[in-house]
Amino acid sequence: MVITSNINSDRLWRTLMELGKIGASCEEAEGVTRLSLSREELEAKHYIYQLMKEIGLDAHMDPVGNVIGTLQGAEPQAPVVMVGSHTDTVFHGGRFDGALGVLGAIEAVRTIKEANIPLTHAIEIVSFTDEEGSRFGTGYIGSKAMAGMLKETIFDLKDKDGVSYRQAFIDAEFNPENYKDVIRQPGDIKAYIEMHIEQAKVLEELDLPIGIVTDIQGPVWLDVTLEGATDHAGATPMTMRKDVAVGVAEIVLAVENIALTYHGVGTVGIITLEPGAVNVIPGRTLFSIDVRHSDKGIRQQMVNDIYKKIEVVCKKRRLTSRIDVKKEVDPAVCSPKIVTLLEETCHALRYPVKKLPCGAGHDSLIMSKVTDIGMIFVRSKDGISHNPKEWSSQSDCAIGTELLFHTLVKLAQ
Ligand SMILES: [Zn+2]
Incomplete structure (x- = not known):
């Protein structure tokens, strides 16, 4: 008809x-x-x-x-x-x-x-x-x-x-x-x-x-905590720091890179730095990562790469990390x-x-x-x-x- x-x-x-x-x-x-x-x-x-x-x-x-x-x-x-x-x-x-x-x-x-x-x-x-x-x-x-x-x-x-x-x-x-x-x-x-x-x-x-x-595309949401050391911003030499802010900066760039490599999307939408003072090296950070791809397997590879990168950054900068998977939608x-x-x-x-x-x-x-x-x-x-x-x-x-x-x-x- x-x-x-x-x-x-x-x-x-x-x-x-x-x-x-x-x-x-x-x-x-x-x-x-x-x-x-x-x-x-x-x-x-x-x-x-x-x-x-x-x-x-x-x-x-x-x-x-x-x-x-x-x-x-x-x-x-x-x-x-x-x-x-x-x-x-x-x-x-x-x-x-x-x-x-x-x-x-x-x-x-x-x-x-x-x-x-x-x-x-x-x-x-x-x-x-x-x-x-x-x-x-x-x-x-x-x-x-x-x-x-x-x-x-x-x-x-x-x-x-x-x-x-x-x-x-x-x-x-x-x-x-x-x-x-x-x-x-x-x-x-x-x-x-x-x-x-x-x-x-x-x-x-x-x-x-x-x-x-x-x-x-289904999202995976990660909550990441990095711990370093809260020290005086003036008195602590650059080589002796455990600064979580520079650690998180490296990870943000890595998320972008990984998303581009796999043709997916990756976003760090929340970053908090503690204690959050102009003259204090931040010793703790909590940040979010949102990773999406239409292929579940590729998305998992993206997540694996992010985990590896966090490990490498923490080792290099003498930080500790905890990663919680907050949400995972197929x-x-x-x-x-x-x-x-x-x-x-x-x-x-x-x-x-x-x-x-x-x-x-x-x-x-x-x-x-x-x-x-x-x-x-x-x-x-x-x-x-x-x-x-x-x-x-x-x-x-x-x-x-x-x-x-x-x-x-x-x-x-
Ligand atoms: Zn709607």
Whole structure:
């Protein structure tokens, strides 16, 4: 069947701007704040739920607050095609991160419904709970619950006001004790597709509206402590020092080098020096290292090289070290079949094709544990995200959503 309908760009834009008002500060510079299960985020969940109802989907919120809207297919037993993202934001975030994926999915499914396009598989739109992790310090809660990866201990985490995750769920009238009811079994989901803003400048530099994600890089986070000796900055000769600041400087440069060598990324984002006085040689430092690569094996080589370098530096400078692995998330590969389908659909729509890796984490990273995933990136102005200045143009959002619409039809027919 030849699809002649198009998504409605103005309608999509209107919903984006409407959702963007929920949790928006009157100070424009403060952007949008919808922390997980806050009053604002619950309002956003209800906004999405109402939209789903309005367009005639079967809508509900599951025990962990995922908002789900289903357009039924002809074969109730067939695995569902899932599409979505999230509506929670970071503190002082923007209007597009997550929101575009949910509202684009709603616009795409609305178009399918209006055009009476027959489907074999149901399409399920999901707005996942707490992707960002900004309130309780850990994210992907809704998608982890669905993938069967949620650990009960998360419910004991507390926000900065001492409210536990369990209490926040109960206050919002969800049933966290039923979190296992949310788990999907292998074969329940045919594919999960997520459209998301790029949050980087690659598409903008290439002057392209959209991109097709090939894989999602998973991070390893290391906390490193170096101990040396705190001495007088004037009285201690250069040859007699155990200065952790010069040690950490060498390691920062090595992280850059290793990332360049392996075509991955490596970042030292936090460095603290103690005692932190202008005339005292620092004797202790704590710093972070974030290492990412789309290949888990290569990422491990990067980490091994960093460990070796730390050992060498410490030996040379007579320092001691301790390294704690704070986080380790497996990278995910997008389904080659879905990447090809997105590519073919771009060709048919006369959109340029650009395949690129994704550096940030998304719900799709988690959903890759239970189903094939695909991701569409939409150009971010100046690459800015997690910031009130986050912006994607109406036409770029519409192009991404048009691609999403055609891809969903092909997957669900
Ligand atoms: Zn996001």
